Ligand SMILES: CC(C)=CCC/C(C)=C/CC/C(C)=C/CC/C(C)=C/CC/C(C)=C/CC/C(C)=C/CC/C(C)=C/COP(=O)(O)OP(=O)(O)O
Ligand SMILES: O=P(O)(O)OC[C@@H](O)CO
């Protein structure tokens with residue numbers, strides 16, 4: 001399947017390390033979301049990723065893998081998203097893991113299926129922030145500089161403002177979006193209602209909804225229904 005990320009406005013992120021019933025998966029896949037992203041910062045294995053992929057593949061919705069560790073690289077997704085944590089203090093999460101993975105898979109890859117994501121992690125409590133030792137105390141200028149680095153210097157097609165676990169600063173998201181020329185701005189973190197989905201969709205290109213899926217499915221499903229005519 002050819003997947004055009006430039007058309008995505010809403011994405012559900014499913015964590016292979018968390019349980020989801022067949023009924024819930026059915027409703028998510030048929031919700032009208034633009035894609036299902038499979039990923040999580042910890043506990044993602046080859047087996048739980050294969051299992052989730054095979055269940056999602058019963059539906060037509062595009063299904064992409066956001067790779068978080070080398071052991072859980074599973075073929076068969078429509079796209080592979082590779083996080084590069086621009087504000088990580090530990091270079092392992094900027095180029096280190098990637099270097100190891102490319103030593104293993106470098107000659108086998110279809111680069112048309114691979115997209116780098118310039119991650120900027122802004123919630124210091126998030127597992128991903130702790131894992132990567134992210135420098136989360138950043139002001140708007142700091143974030144804009146990382147965003148430009150991803151967009152103009154590294155020609156990445158995604159800048160991902162990651163607040164996983166909390167709803168972020170929408171003014172900062174809006175200002176970050178303004179400095180991007182080519183990259184798409186993905187926003188994720190704390191979207192747990194239609195109202196928050198609407199707020200985030202007004203300032204980002206694509207919104208990503210994760211944790212609420214597991215605590216309140218009805219609210220999660222509501223997030224698809226924001227007004228798509230604004231941006
Ligand atoms: C042959 C074949 C199958 C080919 C395809 C394979 C392929 C595309 C290979 C490419 C090679 C390559 C460059 C791979 C990258 C390898 C790698 C491990 C990179 C590191 C990625 C990284 C920086 C991970 C850090 C953690 C992170 C940012 C994860 C992103 C997901 C995320 C933030 C989830 C949120 O997690 P959550 O669990 O929700 O967190 P909370 O608990 O806080 O809610
Ligand atoms: O889980 P939440 O807080 O919705 O965040 C979504 C996503 O950005 C996580 O990587």
Ligand SMILES: [Mg+2]
Pocket residue numbers: 015040164210211
């Ligand atoms: Mg999560």
